[in-house]
Amino acid sequence: MANSNRNTSSSKGWVWLMGILILLAVAAAASSLYYQYKHLAETEHKVSKQGIEEVKSVKKVKEAYDVIVVGTDPEGVAAAVSAARNGMTTLLVDGRNREILGGLMTLGWINSLDMNYSPGKTLLGKDDVFNKGFFSEWYAKIEGDSFDVNTAANAFYDLVKNEKNIDLLLKTKSIEPLINDNKTLVQGAKITLQNGDTQMVKAASVIDATQDGDFAAAAGVPFTIGHEDIGDPNSKMAVTLAFRLKNVTQDVWNMMAKRLNNDDSPDTGVNEVSVFGYGEMSSYPALNKERAKMRGFNMGRQNDNTVLINALQIFGVDTFDPKSVQEAFDIGKKELPNIVAYMKKTFPEFATIELDGSAPELYVRETRHMQGEYRLSIVDVCTNNDQWDRIGFGSYAVDIQRVSPTDSGNVVCKPKQYAIPFRSIVPQKVDGLLVVGRAASYDTLPHGSARVMPTGMAEGEAAGAAAMLAKQEKMTFRQLSASKETIAKLQAQLTKQGMELPPMTLKPQPFMEHKAYEGLKSALMLGLASGAYTNNFRLDDAANPKRMVNLVSGAKKMKPDAFKGDVAKAIDKLDNADKVSLTLEQASYTITQALGITASQNEAQAKLVENKLLTEATLKLIADKTKLTNGDTYLIIRDVKTGLTGKP
Numbered sequence: 001m002a003n004s005n006r007n008t009s010s011s012k013g014w015v016w017l018m019g020i021l022i023l024l025a026v027a028a029a030a031s032s033l034y035y036q037y038k039h040l041a042e043t044e045h046k047v048s049k050q051g052i053e054e055v056k057s058v059k060k061v062k063e064a065y066d067v068i069v070v071g072t073d074p075e076g077v078a079a080a081v082s083a084a085r086n087g088m089t090t091l092l093v094d095g096r097n098r099e100i101l102g103g104l105m106t107l108g109w110i111n112s113l114d115m116n117y118s119p120g121k122t123l124l125g126k127d128d129v130f131n132k133g134f135f136s137e138w139y140a141k142i143e144g145d146s147f148d149v150n151t152a153a154n155a156f157y158d159l160v161k162n163e164k165n166i167d168l169l170l171k172t173k174s175i176e177p178l179i180n181d182n183k184t185l186v187q188g189a190k191i192t193l194q195n196g197d198t199q200m201v202k203a204a205s206v207i208d209a210t211q212d213g214d215f216a217a218a219a220g221v222p223f224t225i226g227h228e229d230i231g232d233p234n235s236k237m238a239v240t241l242a243f244r245l246k247n248v249t250q251d252v253w254n255m256m257a258k259r260l261n262n263d264d265s266p267d268t269g270v271n272e273v274s275v276f277g278y279g280e281m282s283s284y285p286a287l288n289k290e291r292a293k294m295r296g297f298n299m300g301r302q303n304d305n306t307v308l309i310n311a312l313q314i315f316g317v318d319t320f321d322p323k324s325v326q327e328a329f330d331i332g333k334k335e336l337p338n339i340v341a342y343m344k345k346t347f348p349e350f351a352t353i354e355l356d357g358s359a360p361e362l363y364v365r366e367t368r369h370m371q372g373e374y375r376l377s378i379v380d381v382c383t384n385n386d387q388w389d390r391i392g393f394g395s396y397a398v399d400i401q402r403v404s405p406t407d408s409g410n411v412v413c414k415p416k417q418y419a420i421p422f423r424s425i426v427p428q429k430v431d432g433l434l435v436v437g438r439a440a441s442y443d444t445l446p447h448g449s450a451r452v453m454p455t456g457m458a459e460g461e462a463a464g465a466a467a468m469l470a471k472q473e474k475m476t477f478r479q480l481s482a483s484k485e486t487i488a489k490l491q492a493q494l495t496k497q498g499m500e501l502p503p504m505t506l507k508p509q510p511f512m513e514h515k516a517y518e519g520l521k522s523a524l525m526l527g528l529a530s531g532a533y534t535n536n537f538r539l540d541d542a543a544n545p546k547r548m549v550n551l552v553s554g555a556k557k558m559k560p561d562a563f564k565g566d567v568a569k570a571i572d573k574l575d576n577a578d579k580v581s582l583t584l585e586q587a588s589y590t591i592t593q594a595l596g597i598t599a600s601q602n603e604a605q606a607k608l609v610e611n612k613l614l615t616e617a618t619l620k621l622i623a624d625k626t627k628l629t630n631g632d633t634y635l636i637i638r639d640v641k642t643g644l645t646g647k648p
Helices: 002-042 074-085 134-139 148-161 214-218 249-261 281-282 322-346 378-381 444-450 455-474 477-482 484-496 517-525 545-558 569-570 582-597 601-610 616-621 630-645
Strands: 066-070 089-095 166-169 174-179 186-192 197-208 223-225 243-246 274-277 293-301 307-314 353-357 368-370 388-394 418-421 431-437
Touching: 066 074, 074 089, 074 134, 074 148, 074 166, 074 197, 074 455, 134 148, 134 455, 148 166, 166 293, 166 517, 174 197, 174 214, 197 214, 197 455, 243 322, 249 274, 281 293, 281 322, 293 322, 307 322, 307 569, 322 353, 353 545, 378 444, 378 517, 388 455, 388 484, 418 455, 431 455, 455 477, 455 484, 477 484, 484 616, 545 569, 545 582, 545 630, 569 582, 582 601, 616 630
Parallel strands: 066 089, 066 197, 089 166, 197 431
Antiparallel strands: 174 186, 186 197, 223 368, 243 307, 243 353, 274 293, 293 307, 388 418
16 A cells, blocks of 8 residues: 555656646747747748739630639739639630739738637648648748739749639629520630720639729629628628838837847737838828728738838729729828828837828728528538538638727637638639638638638649539539539549648537537527637626617617617616626517517516517526526527527
């Protein structure tokens, strides 16, 4: 017995010692990474700026191609290169007045990438990104997670011009779909050239890589606009006018690093090429308070002591109306001198900077959301959902930017990894066509994550390979999207191209095992719940009557015609409605008031049960009917939604 105790004590000692050693090793590794990261910001940036190579259009467009790719944004370049490498004769064509490739990156000046990193990435790991393939090939040619736009433009052109199967055509006046008589099959494009001549170009497949799904919309593909799918069709995320500053020397960079790398915020930082922070800029007093607002900087370094900044948000812009677009440019350009003056006054490190221009194109975050064979949902993203027909992965936070100057924006959740299904680039009603990028088939909330360019480039690469496979298998894209056997061939081909598409095996998030999870899913779909970067939806926090009124008011979007009452009356006679506990009786009364159902507080619960708007299953899950939690209120909202619409 004594020996056993001694051995046990010795064993515990070894465990204790090993634990200490592991902690020291982890601390040393973390310290090493920190000082490497810090060193990047303090090391002189010695990369010379490239000149932009002249992009040459094909002299004569052929009468037919295997594939037409419409749009020269990064997603379109990825699609064209992928198709060409798969043996497809490819026309890459653009209908905007562009002289270089890269669109939003190179002409919108959004030169800081929203990366999709795999779980457990290192601070400095370039190789820990999702998808790889074409994106990683292009990424290896640029400076890092921010880049010089000349470098990026040349890298895109280099990848295109080296493919003998690609004909490139810029500056066309219009690109319209050629479609069959019953308007179900795209068969090519009618292209109006720069000189005004028109040409009919046949193609077995067309890939729409325009920022707003313009070609698909013209072909009759159904879309929702902005926040339409959550009951607010007039709202869209702000557009941005990026701007350039000069005199951002190494000394300025080091001062920014000293400020931002030494604070406690996880959302700020500086490396060799990127700056994230300066949230204080949200206090900038805009000249046009109704239309403009600043946020913290996404700042990307260029190779000539200039930087590009994504931070100026402009509201109420109809990006399909040239006059409204010009007005947005005018608003932005009027603000910029004042913004720079405010920066110089507020932050010592900016004392010597100067404004050096604004982007030739606006950064438009959101317009059309295609209706595809599968519509990516917010639940898919927040729960790290896999898809059998995965063609890429995302992990970027669900970042819903402001829709007005008084809005604060929202981060719904931060996924670890979720899959993009091939079905989400296959439109409903029209075949022969794929849609990649931010206009793909996502609901508006998951679009806040899936809209980032690395994800769109993965979709583009998949679309190019799918065009080859559709031809080889003699299938339409819709048929391909329903065939597990053919999708497996597509995934194998993409893997051969350098993409990584293994099935996912992630542990469920803690909120997925909560008793109120089914209610949370309904609240997420309605845009009523937010877990921010930590995915803490506060399901066990105490609810209050005022919050219930706000929740039910937001839930009207589930079926607006059913909400005939005045929800505010539910707390008219209640003192401290934002502080007292929410009872089941009060929650039920709030709903009957909103729906215009005549009932006293005592009768409300029974009325809801009678009308199948509250279930016994939910009542059993509510542990304390005198002190409801947020999770309890989400379960009630789920019952109401199911009762009114037939869908949870």
